[in-house]
Every structure is written in structure tokens, then in C-alpha cells.
Amino acid sequence: MAYRVVHYINQFFAGVGGEEKADYRPEARDGAVGPGLALNGALGGDAEIVGTVICGDSYFADNIEEAKKQILELIAKFEPDAVVAGPAFNAGRYGTACGAVCEAVANELNIPTVTGMYEENPGVDMFKKATYIVKTADSARGMKDAIPVMAKLVLKQLRGEPIGKPEEEGYIPKGVRINYFADKIGAVRAVDMFVKKLKGEPYTTEYPMPVFDRVPPNPPVANLAEATIALVTSGGIVPKGNPDHIEASSASKYGEYSLAGVESLSAETHETAHGGYDPTYANENPNRVLPVDVMRELEKEGVIKKFHETFYTTVGNGTSVANAKKFGAEIAQKLKDANVTAVIVTST
Amino acid sequence: MPVVHVCTIVPISLTVGANRIVPAVAIPHPLGDPTKTPEEEKQLRKHLVMKALKALQTEVEDQTVFND
Numbered sequence: 001m002a003y004r005v006v007h008y009i010n011q012f013f014a015g016v017g018g019e020e021k022a023d024y025r026p027e028a029r030d031g032a033v034g035p036g037l038a039l040n041g042a043l044g045g046d047a048e049i050v051g052t053v054i055c056g057d058s059y060f061a062d063n064i065e066e067a068k069k070q071i072l073e074l075i076a077k078f079e080p081d082a083v084v085a086g087p088a089f090n091a092g093r094y095g096t097a098c099g100a101v102c103e104a105v106a107n108e109l110n111i112p113t114v115t116g117m118y119e120e121n122p123g124v125d126m127f128k129k130a131t132y133i134v135k136t137a138d139s140a141r142g143m144k145d146a147i148p149v150m151a152k153l154v155l156k157q158l159r160g161e162p163i164g165k166p167e168e169e170g171y172i173p174k175g176v177r178i179n180y181f182a183d184k185i186g187a188v189r190a191v192d193m194f195v196k197k198l199k200g201e202p203y204t205t206e207y208p209m210p211v212f213d214r215v216p217p218n219p220p221v222a223n224l225a226e227a228t229i230a231l232v233t234s235g236g237i238v239p240k241g242n243p244d245h246i247e248a249s250s251a252s253k254y255g256e257y258s259l260a261g262v263e264s265l266s267a268e269t270h271e272t273a274h275g276g277y278d279p280t281y282a283n284e285n286p287n288r289v290l291p292v293d294v295m296r297e298l299e300k301e302g303v304i305k306k307f308h309e310t311f312y313t314t315v316g317n318g319t320s321v322a323n324a325k326k327f328g329a330e331i332a333q334k335l336k337d338a339n340v341t342a343v344i345v346t347s348t
Numbered sequence: 349m350p351v352v353h354v355c356t357i358v359p360i361s362l363t364v365g366a367n368r369i370v371p372a373v374a375i376p377h378p379l380g381d382p383t384k385t386p387e388e389e390k391q392l393r394k395h396l397v398m399k400a401l402k403a404l405q406t407e408v409e410d411q412t413v414f415n416d
Contacts, residue, residue: 217367217408218350224405235378281377287393288380294390294397304401336349342404344397345366347355348375 003047003158006078007036008071008085008101010094014054022093024056026067028074035143039084042151047158051078057093060100067097068104075101076109082154083109087116087146088123090138099127106131112157116146117172124172132163133172167204210321227341230308232331234316235282235289235348236274237265246315248275254314254327256334259307264293276317277348289346308340316347352403354378354396358413368403369413372396 011017011024013034032040032049040049053074060067075083083105085098095117102113116134117124124133132153136146149170156163166173182189189206196203221227238246244255262269265286272282272289287293295307312331316324335343353366356378361369372378379393403414 212364214365215367217410217412220350220407221401221404224401229401229404277376279376281380281382284382285380285389288377288382288389291379291393291397294379294394297394298397298401303398332349340349342349343351344400344404345351345353345355346372346378347353347357347361348378 002045003081003155004050004079005043005047005154006075006080006083007032007039007049007052008075008083008098009034009036009052009054010060010088010091010097011054011056012094014052016054016056022056022058023062024054025059026053026055026070026074028053028077035087035147038143038147039151042148043155044151046155047082049084050080051075055097057091057097060097061093064100068100071101072104072108075105080109080111082112082114082158084150084154085113085115087134087136087143087150088118088121089116089136089140089142090118090121092122095121095123096126097123099123099131099133102131103127112154114150114154114157114171116150118142119172128172129174129176132157132169132174134170135172212321221342224304225302226305228306228308228339229295229304230311230335230338230340230343231290231292231295231346232312232335232343233290233346234314234319235346236272236315236317237270237282237286237290237311237313238273240269240271242271242273246273246313248273248315249317249319251315251317251319251327252323254312254331256310256312258310259292260309262292263296265290272348274315274317274348276315282348289348291344291346308335308338310334310338350404352400352414354400362411362413365411367408367411368406369411370396370400370403371413371415 011021016024029052033052036049036052053071085101088095088098098115102115105113113131116136118138134149136142193203238255246255270286272279282289298304299307314327352368353361354370354372355361356372356375358371373381379396380389
């Protein structure tokens with residue numbers, strides 16, 4: 001008997017309508033609809049699309065919890081063995097819905113799921129750990145390439161076959177590490193990789209580095225004597241006792257502390273929470289990391305108009321790029337709201 | 349709102365994308381030097397902060413390291 005698959009698609013791919021029908025409520029239909037016909041063919045008789053659940057992208061985005069519940073109920077009625085969603089290509093709301101449906105199905109029904117998206121779809125970052133997301137083109141022109149890859153991944157899961165590496169199977173890395181015995185030790189693999197790099201030959205890293213974005217430089221301060229300058233640090237300077245318990249490494253938060261009436265930092269008032277460097281010198285004189293004494297002096301001398309009396313601090317020690325980015329965005333917004341002119345960031 | 353990054357490991361600052369960079373003294377004391385007298389050390393700190401302020405007043409089009 002063939003495995004039972006339910007397919008989730010949006011109003012557009014169901015042929016209901018475009019943006020004007022994006023508030024379409026969840027609905028179940030028997031059998032395959034739209035791209036499900038090609039998917040059904042690719043499943044080759046070993047699995048069959050027994051039902052399709054359709055939901056408008058805006059309805060889903062505006063009523064996430066409720067929509068997820070309704071869709072899950074409709075899916076469960078078909079008693080499926082697996083669920084396929086999309087592919088959503090570069091459609092953000094659709095991708096988010098596909099990812100959320102797959103995640104809910106995996107958690108609640110405990111059956112395999114597969115979806116497909118373009119790698120820049122916001123649904124990728126949100127759900128790549130929760131489901132297999134096949135890497136697709138950015139538009140529906142990539143349908144014929146995406147369908148067989150998605151079909152193969154769902155069949156392998158249904159049959160309990162081992163799933164290969166992301167690049168072999170065509171899905172976006174889920175961040176899962178699997179232990180295996182390599183033929184060569186790490187040192188040999190590293191040298192092999194290096195030699196390939198020197199020769200200009202293609203090689204695959206075993207540990208991809210995070211990708212950092214770039215921002216255009218902001219215009220300079222026009223008149224320093226009229227400027228309010230703020231201090232921000234990743235050196236972990238905090239009020240003595242670290243009241244908010246900022247972690248010594250892999251910080252999950254930043255601190256925001258007043259310097260009203262503070263002329264200089266001292267070993268009695270402040271210390272560092274950073275666990276990645278010898279804290280002796282910073283604890284002895286925290287101005288060595290956060291130069292409050294000099295900022296106050298420059299304020300008195302009229303070199304700057306004002307030293308912003310709140311400083312922002314976190315520990316830059318194994319802190320994830322995602323957290324750092326979030327801290328940065330929040331701190332920047334707060335400084336802008338406080339009409340700060342420019343910022344000095346210090347790092348250890 | 350321009351930003352200047354005062355840090356010791358300039359290559360990291362360049363990698364993560366800072367646009368105005370002022371090299372500092374050492375990892376555990378970027379704006380200080382415990383081998384100097386307190387007065388000398390404060391002068392050094394003031395010198396670095398002034399450099400940072402100068403960087404903030406400088407128009408840059410790309411990542412720029414402000415050496416002496």
C-alpha cells in the first residue's frame with residue numbers, strides 16, 4: 001500500500017487567486033491540487049497525495065496560532081504518513097507558513113516533513129532546524145527542479161533510509177552534526193584542503209564561517225563641540241557584582257547602566273564580566289576598557305558637548321552573530337532615540 | 349550616527365565590518381597600560397579617545413583604520 005502524503009499550498013498555487021484572495025481561510029481538498037500533480041508523479045506510486053490543505057498567505061500571517069491549529073486539524077483528518085509543503089520559492093509569507101506547518105506537523109503528528117524555499121526566504125532562517133527545506137530557485141520557474149528533490153527526500157524518510165549530507169540531498173543545512181569515522185585524520189584533511197586552495201582547486205570546508213554583512217559608513221560628526229557621545233563596549237564592564245548576570249561567554253543579553261554623577265570608574269564601583277581575557281587590569285581600573293574618566297574630562301573642557309550618561313555593555317566572547325546583531329540593533333535604536341550624535345565602541 | 353571601533357585585534361574588526369577603526373593597546377587593557385604611571389596612562393587613554401573622536405569627524409567611504 002502506498003504511503004499517504006498531505007500537501008500544503010497557498011491560495012495562489014491552488015488556483016484560488018492572487019493577493020486579493022490572500023485572506024483565504026484553511027480548506028482541505030481530496031487528492032492533489034496544482035503543483036501536487038507533479039509531486040504525485042515524482043512520488044512514483046510508492047506514496048500518494050491523499051489530500052491538499054490550502055490557506056491564504058495573509059490569513060496565515062495574520063492569525064498564525066489559529067491558522068496553524070486549523071491546518072493541523074485538516075491535515076490530521078487525512079491520517080497522513082508524511083507532509084510536504086510548498087515549495088514557496090522566495091515568497092516570504094508563504095515560506096514562513098510552509099515552515100511553520102512543517103514544524104507543527106513534526107511536533108504534533110510526529111511524521112516526516114519536507115518543504116522547499118529559495119535560500120534568502122525569511123522562512124529558511126526561522127525553520128531550517130525544524131524541517132528539511134529543499135533549496136529552490138527564487139521563482140516558480142524552479143518548480144520542475146524542486147519537485148523531484150522534495151519527492152526523494154520525503155520517500156527516503158518514509159522508508160527509513162539514511163538521509164545524506166545537505167549538498168548530496170539538496171536541502172539547506174539543518175545545523176545537525178553527525179559523528180562518523182573519516183578515512184583521514186583532521187591534520188591530513190586540513191593540509192589536503194590547503195593544497196587545493198593553493199592550487200585554486202575547489203574544496204569544501206568542514207566548518208563554514210559565519211557571513212558578516214556590510215553597512216555603508218555614516219557621515220562624520222560636523223561639530224564635535226555640539227555633539228553627544230556615547231560609550232558601548234563588548235569588554236564586559238558592568239557595575240560591581242554584575243547585577244544582570246551577563247554571561248562570561250556566549251552572552252544572551254546586554255546591560256544598560258547609568259553613569260549619572262559618575263566621574264570615573266573604579267575597582268570599587270565596576271568590574272568586567274568577560275571570561276575571555278585576563279580580568280586583572282580591567283578590574284583594577286575599568287577605565288582601561290570603558291574610558292569614562294577621559295570622556296568626563298573632555299566634556300568639562302568643552303571638546304564635546306555631552307557625554308551620554310548611559311552606557312551599553314555585553315561580553316564579546318563566543319557570542320553568537322545572531323545575538324550580537326540583535327543587541328546592536330536594539331542599542332543603536334536606543335541611542336538614536338536619545339539623540340546621541342556618535343558612538344565609541346571599545347572591544348577587548 | 350557614526351561609530352568608531354577602538355580595538356586591539358584590527359583584523360577581527362575588519363572582518364566583522366567596522367567602518368572606522370582605531371587600534372588599541374592590548375586585549376585586556378585596550379585603553380590603558382599598567383606598566384605606566386597613572387598620569388602617563390591617563391594621557392595615553394586621552395590620546396586614544398581623541399583619535400577616536402577625530403575618526404568620528406572624518407569622512408570615510410570604505411573601512412578605514414586610523415593609525416598614528
